[in-house]
Amino acid sequence: MYDVIVIGMGPAGMNAALYAKRSGLNILILEKNIPGGLINITNKVENYLGTGLLTGKDLVEKMIDHIEKFGIEYKRESVNKILDNDDYKIVITNKGEYKAKALILASGRVPKKGNSEKITRLEGRGVSYCAVCDAPFFKDKIIGIIGGGNSAFDEGLYLADFAKKVYMFIRGNEIKADDIFVEKAKSKNNVEILLNSTVTDLIEEEGKLKAVQINDKDIINIDGLFLYIGYVPSTNYFQNLNITDEAGYVIVNEKMETKVPGIFAAGDIIKKDIYQIITAASDGSIAALSAKKYIKKLDKS
Ligand SMILES: Cc1cc2nc3c(=O)[nH]c(=O)nc-3n(C[C@H](O)[C@H](O)[C@H](O)COP(=O)(O)OP(=O)(O)OC[C@H]3O[C@@H](n4cnc5c(N)ncnc54)[C@H](O)[C@@H]3O)c2cc1C
Numbered sequence: 001m002y003d004v005i006v007i008g009m010g011p012a013g014m015n016a017a018l019y020a021k022r023s024g025l026n027i028l029i030l031e032k033n034i035p036g037g038l039i040n041i042t043n044k045v046e047n048y049l050g051t052g053l054l055t056g057k058d059l060v061e062k063m064i065d066h067i068e069k070f071g072i073e074y075k076r077e078s079v080n081k082i083l084d085n086d087d088y089k090i091v092i093t094n095k096g097e098y099k100a101k102a103l104i105l106a107s108g109r110v111p112k113k114g115n116s117e118k119i120t121r122l123e124g125r126g127v128s129y130c131a132v133c134d135a136p137f138f139k140d141k142i143i144g145i146i147g148g149g150n151s152a153f154d155e156g157l158y159l160a161d162f163a164k165k166v167y168m169f170i171r172g173n174e175i176k177a178d179d180i181f182v183e184k185a186k187s188k189n190n191v192e193i194l195l196n197s198t199v200t201d202l203i204e205e206e207g208k209l210k211a212v213q214i215n216d217k218d219i220i221n222i223d224g225l226f227l228y229i230g231y232v233p234s235t236n237y238f239q240n241l242n243i244t245d246e247a248g249y250v251i252v253n254e255k256m257e258t259k260v261p262g263i264f265a266a267g268d269i270i271k272k273d274i275y276q277i278i279t280a281a282s283d284g285s286i287a288a289l290s291a292k293k294y295i296k297k298l299d300k301s
Helices: 011-022 037-041 056-069 117-122 131-138 150-160 179-187 236-241 277-300
Strands: 002-007 027-031 073-076 079-085 088-093 097-105 109-111 142-146 165-169 191-194 199-205 208-214 218-221 224-227 231-233 263-265
Touching: 002 011, 002 088, 002 277, 011 027, 011 037, 011 056, 011 097, 011 277, 027 097, 037 056, 037 131, 079 236, 097 277, 117 199, 131 150, 131 224, 142 150, 150 165, 150 179, 150 191, 150 224, 179 191, 208 224, 263 277
Parallel strands: 002 027, 002 097, 027 073, 097 263, 142 165, 142 224, 165 191
Antiparallel strands: 079 088, 088 097, 109 231, 199 208, 208 218
């Protein structure tokens, strides 16, 4: 039996694991994908204190290196279910079953996909959700971006270094992204920000995206369309616990405790205001130290 199992190996899960290990707990991290979480699809990170400006991939490497230096065990397995047996929990994965005294849920959230049949059909044929993954396919081409938040602008700036032209399609008349991103975008002569511009249709030719229609009238020719339209929390595997709000985010208190004793949550999976690497890491540290206190009490009882 482990003391703690951490589910998800993004910044929240890795920092939770580091704090748990350093407090003397016996821990395991389970990650269904490549370690690093959303940082893997982040172009540049310049707001994580102490690391300066570096690529998402470089930051992930540093984090994994740190985890490995502390001998933290991690396995590439997808968690399918969690069972709560009061003083211990069972974690069922695609490969096996594990027991732990406490769990830290740090499985984050995934970018929301477009919900039209056309968008789904054109995924990989012009429609994308990951600039870092797909930008090289759009060298010297025309790209559209849907979304006006930090992710949309950050990735739009990255794409602007490859593309001939980048249109930012923003539904309302306000930009949600931080000024630093907006100013940078405005200073690029191949980026055009179009407010009050809803993409109402996708036009295809020979099975590939060719253009978009804006506000049911104007047609703009583009080769690629990147969507940054929100997120869905990764909570499928613990619906039975009933610890989420109506939008699917886990409700925790300031100690990162859910309403189930011994189950903690951290990072983008929880209901909060700021979804960033540094806040995820911070949540992870709090969750780990709360888990430590919980286990100490459990062991005494
Ligand atoms: C395009 C983009 C750019 C961004 N740029 C920045 C930036 O510059 N600065 C910044 O601070 N933040 C940035 N962010 C936000 C930041 O990446 C997130 O806030 C942060 O990664 C959240 O960390 P997390 O550990 O909570 O979740 P994640 O990073 O999402 O990690 C969760 C992990 O859990 C795993 N997982 C999910 N379900 C399961 C399961 N059932 N079993 C096992 N494992 C599972 C996932 O595979 C994933 O690896 C950006 C986000 C995006 C999308």
